[in-house]
Amino acid sequence: MAVPVIGLAGAAGIAANEAREIAAAAQRAADEVRAAVALDAVRASAAQEVVPVLARAVLSDPATATSVGVDLTGVPAGAGEAIEQQLRAVQAATDAAVRTAVQVSEDTTAGTTAAAQARAAGQRVSQLRAAAATGQDVTAVFEDYRALVTQLTGQVDAHLDTARAQSLDGAGARAVGDLDRAQQASTAASSQVPLLFGSLSAPAAQRQQARAGFLQAWGGYRAAEAELSARVSAPARRVWQRATSQDSAVQVDAVLDAAATSGAELSLPQFAALTGANTSRDAALRQAVHEIGELAVRATEGPARRAEQDLRALLAAGGVLLALTAAVMAGVHRFIARPLRRLATQAEAVRDGELPDIGQGGPREVRTVARGLGATVAGLRRLHEQAGAVAGGDIASQVVREPLPGPLGAVVHSSITQMITAVHERERLQVDLAHQASHDALTDLPNRAQALVLLQAALHRARRNRCRIGVLFVDLDHFKAVNDSFGHAAGDELLRVVAARMQALVRGGDAVCRLGGDEFVVLVEPAGTHHELIELGRRLIEAVSAPVHLQEHAGGRTARVGASIGITLSEPPQPSQPSGVSGREPAHRAASTTGTTGSEVTPDRLLSEADAAAYRAKHAGRGVVEVFDEQLRAELALQAATEDALRRALAGGELVLHYQPVLDLLTGRTRSLEALVRWNRPGHGLLAPDAFIPLAERSDLVCDIGRWALHQALQQLAAWDAEDRADGEDGADGADGERAGLSVAVNISGRHLGAHYLLEDVTDALAGSGIAASRLTLEITETVLVDQPTALEQMAALRRLGVRIAIDDFGTGYTSIGQLPHLPVDVLKIDRSFVSSPGHGHADLVRLLITAAHSFALDVVAEGVEQDGQLQTLLDASCDSAQGFYFARPVAAGDLSIPRAHLSPT
Numbered sequence: 001m002a003v004p005v006i007g008l009a010g011a012a013g014i015a016a017n018e019a020r021e022i023a024a025a026a027q028r029a030a031d032e033v034r035a036a037v038a039l040d041a042v043r044a045s046a047a048q049e050v051v052p053v054l055a056r057a058v059l060s061d062p063a064t065a066t067s068v069g070v071d072l073t074g075v076p077a078g079a080g081e082a083i084e085q086q087l088r089a090v091q092a093a094t095d096a097a098v099r100t101a102v103q104v105s106e107d108t109t110a111g112t113t114a115a116a117q118a119r120a121a122g123q124r125v126s127q128l129r130a131a132a133a134t135g136q137d138v139t140a141v142f143e144d145y146r147a148l149v150t151q152l153t154g155q156v157d158a159h160l161d162t163a164r165a166q167s168l169d170g171a172g173a174r175a176v177g178d179l180d181r182a183q184q185a186s187t188a189a190s191s192q193v194p195l196l197f198g199s200l201s202a203p204a205a206q207r208q209q210a211r212a213g214f215l216q217a218w219g220g221y222r223a224a225e226a227e228l229s230a231r232v233s234a235p236a237r238r239v240w241q242r243a244t245s246q247d248s249a250v251q252v253d254a255v256l257d258a259a260a261t262s263g264a265e266l267s268l269p270q271f272a273a274l275t276g277a278n279t280s281r282d283a284a285l286r287q288a289v290h291e292i293g294e295l296a297v298r299a300t301e302g303p304a305r306r307a308e309q310d311l312r313a314l315l316a317a318g319g320v321l322l323a324l325t326a327a328v329m330a331g332v333h334r335f336i337a338r339p340l341r342r343l344a345t346q347a348e349a350v351r352d353g354e355l356p357d358i359g360q361g362g363p364r365e366v367r368t369v370a371r372g373l374g375a376t377v378a379g380l381r382r383l384h385e386q387a388g389a390v391a392g393g394d395i396a397s398q399v400v401r402e403p404l405p406g407p408l409g410a411v412v413h414s415s416i417t418q419m420i421t422a423v424h425e426r427e428r429l430q431v432d433l434a435h436q437a438s439h440d441a442l443t444d445l446p447n448r449a450q451a452l453v454l455l456q457a458a459l460h461r462a463r464r465n466r467c468r469i470g471v472l473f474v475d476l477d478h479f480k481a482v483n484d485s486f487g488h489a490a491g492d493e494l495l496r497v498v499a500a501r502m503q504a505l506v507r508g509g510d511a512v513c514r515l516g517g518d519e520f521v522v523l524v525e526p527a528g529t530h531h532e533l534i535e536l537g538r539r540l541i542e543a544v545s546a547p548v549h550l551q552e553h554a555g556g557r558t559a560r561v562g563a564s565i566g567i568t569l570s571e572p573p574q575p576s577q578p579s580g581v582s583g584r585e586p587a588h589r590a591a592s593t594t595g596t597t598g599s600e601v602t603p604d605r606l607l608s609e610a611d612a613a614a615y616r617a618k619h620a621g622r623g624v625v626e627v628f629d630e631q632l633r634a635e636l637a638l639q640a641a642t643e644d645a646l647r648r649a650l651a652g653g654e655l656v657l658h659y660q661p662v663l664d665l666l667t668g669r670t671r672s673l674e675a676l677v678r679w680n681r682p683g684h685g686l687l688a689p690d691a692f693i694p695l696a697e698r699s700d701l702v703c704d705i706g707r708w709a710l711h712q713a714l715q716q717l718a719a720w721d722a723e724d725r726a727d728g729e730d731g732a733d734g735a736d737g738e739r740a741g742l743s744v745a746v747n748i749s750g751r752h753l754g755a756h757y758l759l760e761d762v763t764d765a766l767a768g769s770g771i772a773a774s775r776l777t778l779e780i781t782e783t784v785l786v787d788q789p790t791a792l793e794q795m796a797a798l799r800r801l802g803v804r805i806a807i808d809d810f811g812t813g814y815t816s817i818g819q820l821p822h823l824p825v826d827v828l829k830i831d832r833s834f835v836s837s838p839g840h841g842h843a844d845l846v847r848l849l850i851t852a853a854h855s856f857a858l859d860v861v862a863e864g865v866e867q868d869g870q871l872q873t874l875l876d877a878s879c880d881s882a883q884g885f886y887f888a889r890p891v892a893a894g895d896l897s898i899p900r901a902h903l904s905p906t
Contacts, residue, residue, distance in 0.1 A: 832864025
C-alpha cells in the first residue's frame, strides 16, 4: 500500500513543481517584456534627439547647411528657437523614459540588469548632449547617438529573447513575436531621418558610404513593416496601422521615399517640416510599441494565472502525500536533483548568451551530459570570436580564417564568408537598381517617371521663387527611316549621339530626359523669355540635324535625322513680346498667348501641352519650333471632351458594329465579313471610325473599344448560327441561313497589339461566344509592325490559338514584299488606293502583290472595289477575295443581306 501512495505523492510533487516553474517562467517572460518595452522607449527617445541636434547644427552653421544641401536664405527669425524648443521637449521625454524604465525594471524579475541598462543609457545621453552643445562635429555626434541606439536595440532584443525562452504557450509566444517585430520596425523607422541627415552632412569621401547606410535603413524599415503587417496578430496590426496612418508618418515616409529613389536635396521647408514630422511619427510609433507590449504582457501572464490555479488544486489534493514523501525527496534532491539543477542553470546561462565553465559533478549520466555541454560552450566561444571579428570588419583575422572543427564548422565558416560578400553586393545592387529605375538604359538620361519627378520638383521651386519653368518636347523626324535602312542597333547608336548633343547644349541646371522611342523632353529652370526658349529650340534642331557617322553598327555610313519641337511655359508670358517673336521663322513658329497659370499647372499637363505643340510643329513641315497657345489649349479641351464622351458611349451602348461582306472571287459567295465600328453619337449622327479612333488611340481607350468589338462581333456570329439552326428545325430556308458559318475580321490597334492582355481578351471573346478560333481574323495595319516592338511575338502567339492574322492597307507602310515570308500572317489586304487607281502602273503593282502573296502561301483580299473594271483586273490577277461598295456597303447586323456574284475571268 505504501508504494502506490509514495508514487502518487511523488507525482503530485513533480506536477506542483512544474506548475510553479510554469508560473515563474510566465512571470519572468512578462517582466522581461515590460523591461523590453521600457528600454525601447528609452531607445526611441534617444533616437529622436538626433534629428533636432542635427537641425540645430545646420541652422547655426552655414558650412554645415551647405554640405547638407539646405539653403538658409530666408530662414525665419524664430526657426532656431523652434528647433531648441523641440530639442528640449525631446530631451525631457528621454529623461522621463529613463526614469520610467528604471522604476519598471526594479519592480520586475528583470531587476538590476534592465535598471542598470536604463541608468547607463541616461548617463550616456547626458554626455552626448554636452558634446553636441560644445559644437562637436555633427558627424561624430551622429555616430555616437547611433552607437547608443544600436546598444539599446541589442539590449531590448536580449530581453525579448529571454521572454521567448520561457517556454510560452502559443498565444504568449506570438504576442512576444509581435512585440519583437514592432520594436524592429520602430527601430528601423527612427534611424531613417538621422541617417538621411548623416548622409547629407558626411564628408565628400564618406558620403556614398553614408548614403548606402541610409538606403539600407530605408529598405530595412520597408521590409520590417511588410513583415509586421503580414505576420502579426490582428490587434497588434490595428495598433501599428493606426500609428503609421497618421499625417506625420505619411509625410515623413513620402520625403524618405523621394530621397531614397531620386536623391533630391532637401529644401528648407522640407528640412523644417521633416524635423517636426519625424518627432511626431516616432512618438506615435513608440506609443504603438508600448500598446503592443501591453498586449504581450497580458498574453504572457495568462499561463502564470492558469499555472497558479493548477498549483493550488495540486497542493489541496496532495497535501497529505507531501509529508510521506519528504524524506525520499530529500535524498533524491541531494543525489540527482542538485547536480541536474546546477547543470540546468549553466544551460540557461548558455541560452542567455553567457559562456560559463561547466562543472562535471554528480552521477555518471549527469557528468556525460556536462562534458557534452562543455564541448558546445567551447565551440560557441570560437564562434563568438569569429562573429566579433566579422562585426568589426576584420575579415582577414586569423580567427575568421580558421573554421571550427567538423562539418558544422566548415558550413559556418562558408556562411560567414558568403554573408560578407552578399552584404557588399547588395549595397552595390541597391545603388544600381535605384539608378536603373529612374534612368533610360540606352542613353542614361532620366526616363519618363524621373522626368515627372523632376518637373514636379521644378514646379515647387518655381512657385516658391516666383519664377517659371519651360518644357521643350523634342520629337525626332525620320528616325524610323534610319531604323529601316541601317537596323535597330544603328538607331540605338544614333539616339545616344543625339542625346549627348542635346545635353551639351543645355545649361548645367537644365535637364534632358528621354520619354521613350524618339521622344525627348528638355526642362529649362528657370525659364527666360519666349524668344530665348525658341532660340534654344532652334539650336537643338541644328545640333540634332547634323549628320551622324554610325561607326559601330553601320560600317561608317552617315545618317541624318531632324527634330520638331514644342514649347510650353508654367506661367503666361509678359503681355508684350519683342517684335519678330510671333509669326513663322525658318525654324520656329510662336503664338501670342502661351503656357498655363502656375496655380493650375501639373507635370502631366506640361508634357501634354508641349507634346501638342510638337505635334503641330511636325505637321507644319518638320524642323519647326511651335509654342503652345490658346488654339492648342482649345483643341486639347475638345479632345478631352470627345474622349470623355467616347468613354460614356462605350459604357452606354452608343457604339455599334457595321458589317461589310468579303466575297470569294472564285465562287462568288460571301465567306466572311469585316466588322467596322461606328459611333451613333447623340447630336452628331453616325460617325465613321476616322472621326474618333485616332483620338482613342492616344490612350488605352482604344483597347477597350477593341475588346468590345471582339466580343460583339463573335456574339453576332453565334446569334446568326443559332438563327440558322432554328430555321432548320422549322423547315425554313431564308436569307438568315446564308449568314450562318461566316467568318469575321476585326481591326486591332497597335496599342492593343502591344498590350500584354490581348491574348486574354481574344481567348475570353472566343470562349464566351463558342465560335471556333479559325473563324476569327485580326486585321493589323502595316505601320504597327514598325511601331510595336513586340508585334511579331504577339502575332505568332495569336496564330498558335488558331486565329488568322491579316495585314491591312498593305503597300502604304514600310513593309517590303521580301519581308512577307518572315511575318506570322495569313492574309494580305491590298489598300484601296492601289485598287481604285486608274493608272496601269498601279494595276501592275496589284498583280505583283497578288503573285508575291500567293508564292508565300498567303490569301489576298482587295479593298475598295467599286467598278467593273477594278473587279475584272482582280479576277485576271487571280485575287482570292474582294470587298467594296461594288458588292455591298457596311450596314448594321439587322440590315445585312448576303450578296452573291457570278464571276469569271476574261
